[in-house]
Amino acid sequence: MTNSKQIALLGLIVIVLISHGIANLFVMELNNSLTTLSITLFLPGLFIAFPSLNLQLYPAILCNTITGILIDATTPIPMGTSAFVFLIVQLVVFQFRSVIKKNNLYHGWVIAQITNFVIFSFVTLYFNGKYLFEDGIFIRTLLDFIFSQSALAIIAPVYFTIIKKTIAVLRMDLYANELSHK
Amino acid sequence: MAKRPLNRYRPFLLLGLFIFIWKVVPKSVQLTLHKSFYEFQAPLWIGSSKIEDLHSYWSTRTNSENKLIEAGIQLSRNNHELRIQLDQVKLQQEELNSLRSLHNLSPINNYTYETARVCKRDLTSWWQEITIRKGDNHGILKNSPVIFAGGVVGKVKETYETTSTVLLITSRHFRMAARFENDPRPVTYIGSINSSFGNPKGIVRDAPSDVIVTQEKSQKLVSSGLGSIFPEGINIGTVHYLEPGTNGLFKAGKVLLDKRLLYLKEVSVLLPKNK
Amino acid sequence: MAKEKQKTSSSPVDLTERLKLRRKKLIFFYRFYPLLFFALVIGLFWRQVIQNNEYRLKERRQAMRKIVQPGPRGDILDRNGKLLVGNRPRFSAIVYLDRLRPDFRKEYFQRVRNIRRIKTDLHINQSLKDVNVILGQPIGTKVGKNSTTRLYAQSIRVKFKEDSVISVSTNSDQLEWNTRWDVIQSYLEKINKITGRNQTLAMKDLKVHFNHKLLLPLPLVEDLTLQEYARLIEEIPVESPIQIYTDTARYYPYSSAASHTLGYVSKEKEKKNENLKTFRIKRKEGKTGMEKQFDEILKGKSGGEVWLVDHRGFQYNQIEKEIPVQGRQINTSLDIDMQRVAEDAMGSKIGAVVALKVKTGEVLVLASKPNYDLNELTPFIPTRVFNRINDAGAWLNRATQGLYPPGSTFKMITAIAGLNEGKMLPETGINCQGKLWDMKCWNLSGHGIVNLQDSLSQSCNVYYYALGVNTKVEAISKTAKMFGLNDPTGIEIPNETGRMIVPDREWKESKKLGNWRQGDTANFSIGQGYIRVTPLQMACFTASFARKETLTKPTLLYQSKKEIQHPGTNLNLQVDHYQAIVEGMSQAVTSGTAKNSRIPGLTIAAKTGTAQVPVKGEKLTIAWYVGYAPIENPEIAVCVTIEGTDPNDRFNGGTTAAPIAKVVLEQYKERYMN
Known part of the structure; x- marks a missing residue:
């Protein structure tokens, strides 16, 4: 890989990570406001679909690991758990990349939904597994899940489009170095 | 051709490598990584919170002069009233301290207050925490009690350079020794997840069977001061009913907490004077 | 032989006769088999239907355990409704051994690995002095006819003949108990640190509890003061295996007033129990005064739990639960x-x-x-108090x-x-x-x-x-x-x-x-x-x-x-x-x-x-x-x-x-x- 390609790749990673950071902040602010209603949006799926689908293996792994650790660092989830789950999802998506259309927003949307569901379930079982049916926890979890998936359904396509547009505006080619791996 | 299967298994190998590294890496390194990633993001939350403060500042500035003058007058009245009350409190405090010293008891007010703005509220069904804009640099200590106008907020769970996370009173992992307002016997308070669109709540356990609480005759639950964290008499919430607990020996019931816990903007961290 | 075979196979008459002959031989089985089958069916019926209850009971005995929790005693009031005898909460720090199993396992395997590592330094014909340099002084010695076995703190058993090693083995039993004790003691240390106490768990108590009261909580520190209770509540994580167990002790608001009339309680004597193996949290029974006289009214109804247990006796599934009920109150004529x-x-x-x-x-x-002050006699009478009351002739x-x-x-x-x-x-x-x-x-x-x-x-x-x-x-x-x-x-x-x-x-x-x-x-x-x-x-x-x-x-x-x-x-x-x-x-x-x-x-x-x-x-x-x-x-x-x-x-x-x-x-x- 030439130096210019490497720089372009690094640029892509930085753009994706910055986008994730801003999106994370946005979700945080949204949650800050929703606390009055005791509703929480949990949207890790938002951060995994784009790099897994659009980036090469190594950049995608790097993006997902960093995003995962960023999430782990700010939540009581045991350190490395999100990064681990992100890598597993990345692995699964990578296996089906030949049948998934990168340009199709719907595919990314579905992956985000599925990933979100998986991580949501994992965290729920980890933290509330024993108490799920106690004292209204199930209803609260269910409502949080419904709201999270609905919010993701709305935000994900917009978010993916914004990243793509940003990359385009910065005159970067998302799939430029893909040919070299084929 | 030989490269293709390797390509296919590369993600698995990488995942395996990640797990291996994560297992091998010492805990201290993991903790450092955790702290660094946290500290890396903290300025974002602080910035976002400061923008919010700025927003409320500018929205206040848009008020008409008359309205501001009116508010100023009201504030001055309130201040005046509070000044009188403060003087009374000071006198009572002095009297109390002299009485306590007569009985060789330690003075009651052993805390200083550190007021902090809330920059992040994580009130999920899995964990209940807030992040405040003060940390190690401001002398915040782990396990310090955190309170607000409505009573107990929680205790400091973790401190960072400029921020701290607070385990909320509504967290299932939060437990403290409490008592009913007019009863010295200690009971156990445990947090409970608040339902969607509902008020924050907790659970009281180990209440003696002769404690009577009904919907009409509710009782206030306050901190017992017997433990090592919370001083005595800080409001926790109100208990509206008690029923026989699961062991049949004591009563248990729900504690209704202050609704403002859901949208806390500012809290006070109590710091021991001697530290 | 081949000819003969051909012959027999070719003659249908012979074949019929032979078949008849074979049938005659088999007739015994034809008649006996249904009999056997019938006996089998009867046997099955006997076991499955008639002895159903007995086997069910055996199965229950083998796989189920019952925990009996006594109901709190009723209150005693004076004629104006003033509380003379009530219950006060009694707090203890306890652990449930089944919750410590992962800790036991982890620590056990860690020690097994250590022992393996140590064993590589030990070899046959090594001198006692060298072994002691590696393992320290032995904690026990058993002298045999031709050899001496020394036991070391690492749960390693070394057999010597004339001060030369002849075999090295692991004392698994000791290793298991030491591991358990160390794990529990480490939790007790946490409690000691918070409460400022200095308590240790006796190995004897651990063994008794493990062998006879496995499903009951193991008390680490009993009768905590209110301050200790509050500190533990606030400082020990909710999910810790250490739990604060609350039961009741008798409480006498008027201390020594009417002490002879009201009486005191003590732990009931061991009871032989019913069909299931039962772990009984001992109830308090009246020993003197009204506590004894009206024990039936005051004692309340015991509740309990029935648990399915695994082959080692650890609980894994709760099947039944009954909440204990407090005893009735007594209104005395006393003022x-x-x-x-x-x-x-x-x-x-x-x-x-x-x-x-x-x-x-x-x-x-x-x-x-x-x-005498009745509060001094609960939950048990200390010898010092007993002697003081005895010397004063106050009983x-x-x-x-x-x-x-x-x-x-x-x-x-x-x-x-x-x-x-x-x-x-x-x-x-x-x-x-x-x-x-x-x-x-x-x-x-x-x-x-x-x-x-x-x-x-x-x-x-x-x-x-x-x-x-x-x-x-x-x-x-x-x-x-x-x-x-x-x-x-x-x-x-x-x-x-x-x-x-x-x-x-x-x-x-x-x-x-x-x-x-x-x-x-x-x-x-x-x-x-x-x-x-x-x-x-x-x-x-x-x-x-x-x-x-x-x-x-x-x-x-x-x-x-x-x-x-x-x-x-x-x-x-x-x-x-x-x-x-x-x-x-x-x-x-x-x-x-x-x-x-x-x-x-x-x-x-x-x-x-x-x-x-x-x-x-x-x-x-x-x-x-x-x-x-x-x-x-x-x-x-x-x-x-x-x-x-x-x-x-x-x-x-x-x-x-x-x-x-x-x-x-x-x-x-x-x-x-x-």
Whole structure:
């Protein structure tokens, strides 16, 4: 890989990570406001679909690991758990990349939904597994899940489009170095 | 051709490598990584919170002069009233301290207050925490009690350079020794997840069977001061009913907490004077 | 062979015959097989259907365990609803061993790895010195015929022959126990750090718990102080295997007040139990007093859990749960304020005070001194406390178990006997010159001519010597027995004495004390000599006399009815005779020996007494007071008994017992008559 390609790749990673950071902040602010209603949006799926689908293996792994650790660092989830789950999802998506259309927003949307569901379930079982049916926890979890998936359904396509547009505006080619791996 | 299967298994190998590294890496390194990633993001939350403060500042500035003058007058009245009350409190405090010293008891007010703005509220069904804009640099200590106008907020769970996370009173992992307002016997308070669109709540356990609480005759639950964290008499919430607990020996019931816990903007961290 | 085979196979007749032959051979099986099958079916039916319950029970026994949690005991209240005995929470820090299994496992494998590593440094023929350098000094040595086995702290067993290693092995059993102990001790250290204690778990206790009480919580620190409890609650994470276990201990808000009457509890004795292997959290059972008497009512209903357990006996699934139910409460007839006033009035004196409601027999006060702080006896009696109470002689409930000669308080009975026998009239006078025969009156200069009223108010002994001898022992004894002085009162507390004595000729002879003499009668007539009664009996006699009846059934239970039917009969005594006795008792209060109990606005009929008992060659005095009030409509009967402990004690019914009775009567007047 030439130096210019490497720089372009690094640029892509930085753009994706910055986008994730801003999106994370946005979700945080949204949650800050929703606390009055005791509703929480949990949207890790938002951060995994784009790099897994659009980036090469190594950049995608790097993006997902960093995003995962960023999430782990700010939540009581045991350190490395999100990064681990992100890598597993990345692995699964990578296996089906030949049948998934990168340009199709719907595919990314579905992956985000599925990933979100998986991580949501994992965290729920980890933290509330024993108490799920106690004292209204199930209803609260269910409502949080419904709201999270609905919010993701709305935000994900917009978010993916914004990243793509940003990359385009910065005159970067998302799939430029893909040919070299084929 | 030989490269293709390797390509296919590369993600698995990488995942395996990640797990291996994560297992091998010492805990201290993991903790450092955790702290660094946290500290890396903290300025974002602080910035976002400061923008919010700025927003409320500018929205206040848009008020008409008359309205501001009116508010100023009201504030001055309130201040005046509070000044009188403060003087009374000071006198009572002095009297109390002299009485306590007569009985060789330690003075009651052993805390200083550190007021902090809330920059992040994580009130999920899995964990209940807030992040405040003060940390190690401001002398915040782990396990310090955190309170607000409505009573107990929680205790400091973790401190960072400029921020701290607070385990909320509504967290299932939060437990403290409490008592009913007019009863010295200690009971156990445990947090409970608040339902969607509902008020924050907790659970009281180990209440003696002769404690009577009904919907009409509710009782206030306050901190017992017997433990090592919370001083005595800080409001926790109100208990509206008690029923026989699961062991049949004591009563248990729900504690209704202050609704403002859901949208806390500012809290006070109590710091021991001697530290 | 081949030909023959061909032949046989080619002949159909032969084949049929052979088949028939084979069938004949098989016929045994054809018939026997169904029989066997039938037997099998029957057997199956027997096992599956008939013995179903037995096998089900066996399966339950093998795979299920029951935990019994006793219900909290009921409260005991006084007649005004004040709590006399309740429950206080008792906090302990505990661990459930099944929650520590991952820790045990992790630590065990860690140690096994360590041992493996250490074992690589040990080899055959290594010297003892070298082994000790690697493993340290052995913790145990077992000398065999040809070899010596040394046990090391790392749970390694090394066999030596003449100080050379011949084999190295792991002591798995020791390793397991050490691992368990270390894991639990590490949790205990956390508790020690928070509470500032310095407790260690005894290996013996761990083994006993592990082998016999696996499903029950293992107590690490029991009876935490409130501060320790609060600190642990706040500092130990909610999800930690250390939990704060809360059960109840008896709580006595009035500490030592009515301690003998209320009684105390202790852990019940081990019980052999039912069909399932049961782990029982021992309940508290009443040992003395009302706690014992009403144990069935107070004890509550036990609850419990049934758990499925794995092959090692650890619980993994709860099948049943029943919540324990608190025992019922008891409303006693006691008035705790009066009780405390009475006990305070007694001060450090030894004795008893009994106050009864005349009409219902309800016991308002049942005090015995010295007493003890009931809170010190729960949850168990420390040896130090036991010895202190024992040395003070405080275990004895003097009101129901203390036997004393009643002294002059018995004179009413002698008077009733004399009047009933027609041996005298109330107005008959007897000249007291300070002594009769060689028996002295307490007033050595004599009372002069005294009639019945005077004899009671002045407590003249000479009058009763003469009256007693005239009336004869049989009549006096009969009258005393009529008032129930020869029988326990039947009050609802255990261990009321049954050894009271109302002597007569037969009794003395049966005890091989010689013939009954005139002096015995004289002594008996003033409540001295062989007679022994309890303060409660004298209180009951006073109440019966006040009601003009013969018996009072005292009760410690609050009665909602204003009057109840007592056993016994109406007092067979002429009205003027009865009135004369009452008058005498009244005069005793207004101007006689009981004047120290006079209360303005309250008419009291009372009699004091000062008896003497020989103890170890010395004479000790017993001060008595019995009385009731108001005279017109009797409501309360009081008996005070104070023991002298030293021959120099100048105890006297009028100066020692009467002031105590006065306090009790005053309190009653204030609380119930105004």
